Amino acid sequence: MRVIRAAIFDVFGTVVDWREGVAACAREAFALRGIETDPHAFADAWRAEYQPAMQRIRSGERGYVQLDQLHLENLDRVLSAFGIAEHFDTAARLELNRAWEQLPPWPDSAPGIAAIRATGRLVAPCSNGSIALMSRLARYAGIEWDCILGADVARAYKPDPLAYRRSVAALRLDPAEVVMVAAHNGDLAAARAEGLATAFVPRPSEQGEGQTSDLVPTADWDFVADDMRALAAWLAG
Amino acid sequence: MRVIRAAIFDVFGTVVDWREGVAACAREAFALRGIETDPHAFADAWRAEYQPAMQRIRSGERGYVQLDQLHLENLDRVLSAFGIAEHFDTAARLELNRAWEQLPPWPDSAPGIAAIRATGRLVAPCSNGSIALMSRLARYAGIEWDCILGADVARAYKPDPLAYRRSVAALRLDPAEVVMVAAHNGDLAAARAEGLATAFVPRPSEQGEGQTSDLVPTADWDFVADDMRALAAWLAG
Missing domain, CATH: 1.10.150.240 (Putative phosphatase; domain 2)
Structure with missing residues (x-):
């Protein structure tokens, strides 16, 4: 690993x-x-x-x-x-x-992200949301990030490769040292193309009862789990 | 106020x-x-x-x-x-x-910033340090920020006006809704010129025993205190 x-x-x-x-x-x-x-x-x-x-x-x-x-x-x-x-x-x-x-977190999000953070790793959103939006949403959802990455830092919207590349560069890490966590296969495919590790956490009710996409991984992502706590356990090794 | x-x-x-x-x-x-x-x-x-x-x-x-x-x-x-x-x-x-x-915080920094954050206000560094540096330093110093602003977000170094202007814009606030907190009069003068509120917290031993500058406020900053907990009390009104 x-x-x-x-x-x-x-x-x-x-x-x-x-x-x-x-x-x-x-x-x-x-x-x-x-x-x-x-x-x-x-x-x-x-x-x-x-x-x-x-x-x-x-x-x-x-x-x-x-x-x-x-x-x-x-x-x-x-x-x-x-x-x-x-x-x-x-x-x-x-x-x-x-x-x-003011969006509710999935039940495992806050404890899972806190557990990942407790392993010593940096945690940050790499979202298309702005710094302003992400900062206030994190407060609402009870999530502690180390910094806010994504669109505002990169001045590019995922899946534009620049969104991943500049977010990783902002951490002064190599892409292979960073795992992208997403419920969307397309997001992970774009991250992998930039050299990031990938973790798929499906959210089968994101789009409501009729959801037909992103129910299962469509590639051999580095990690697949139903829960961010499981992701934390994997990262803790 | x-x-x-x-x-x-x-x-x-x-x-x-x-x-x-x-x-x-x-x-x-x-x-x-x-x-x-x-x-x-x-x-x-x-x-x-x-x-x-x-x-x-x-x-x-x-x-x-x-x-x-x-x-x-x-x-x-x-x-x-x-x-x-x-x-x-x-x-x-x-x-x-x-x-x-790996720089030690002044004793009042972490509790003071946490107290300001507990008032519901957003807190962020507006430093010339990068996102990478500030994220790791915050972990070391035990400080929880809502996001990292400053040089990397603005792509400009204080006291360049862009460093303040773009940091405030990243929060989607008006300059007058944001207070710049600094131990350096020059930093506050540049922030005030951009319309920010200003708070001076002197650090008389920053430069060691022989410090001669920034021992006292050189202008009528909106707030002056020896301690960030006092700043929190002022903000809490």
Whole structure:
């Protein structure tokens, strides 16, 4: 086994349950305004705008902007699509946008990450979320990181290779000394292409009951487990 | 009083005692090799190379490189100046360079920063140290940050205005919502010029017994205290 000195994590889906978190905030915002839109359908629609918005930046069509801004633009679009835009002024949109800072962790995330950290390894998110978003989400979810890596540090969105390369460089480590932890096979494939070790932690309810993708590993990742505590035990050797 | 949502900190001198920390590592390295150089004189000489090295980057003469690299280049120069370069091969230099990751905190730093964090505010270093260096130093010093700001995020060295501006932007806050905490008047002057609130915490033994600068505030900073716990009490209102 390689010497792993840091574990970096995908966050939305891997560490926290974005779908239930966003739906909970939407449910509250809708109830206040007497809106009958299904909050899970709303969360799914909002999330569906995520990849296309980042793709315009990955392709170079648009310069780097923080995910908070993309989420807000996507929110405008989704509120209009659901026909409820008139219920949300600017302040209300900014408030609803903070749903992404209030996502519940999966039950094993905080103890698992703490256990990995207790092995002496550095732990950090390598997410497309900004430093601002990740810092506040970590507080909400009770997770202690050593630093925040990912999009803001790299000024690039995963799976752009730069997102992994610059995150690893920020730790002053070799890629082989860093394990990428994710519930998404595509994220791990991109990390492996940059030389990182890979750990798959499936989250079969991330996308709700009908989830069909990322239920199983699609390659021979260095580690596969249902739980971050098992990942900690593996790293502890 | 303004609404302060985050406190960002100078680190070398303000949070940790770089001089005693570097001297302790040098003393150990010298003892192993039978070198009789005074470790404090060595620490002072190494630190004296710090501002000139960064100035070449601030001026645009050189592109941004992490402080770790500057420290290593400065170490080469100082080892030669003391006539002890032949005792340190590349691995030994890299090891001695990690002295900057093993600096003792001032006694009030860890409890004070934890108390500020417990008020709900975000806390982060805004140092010229890299993410790699700051992450490891925080572990060593027992300090929990929400994220690492400063040089690596800004790709600029304080007191370059960009170092403050981009650190504040990374938190998605207005400058007036952020207090810069430092033991150095010059750092606070640069932060104030960018619109940040300012807190002076003097460290009269930072430079050893003969310290003549930064013993007192040289402007009407928003807060002045001998202790970070007092700063926490002020912020808690």
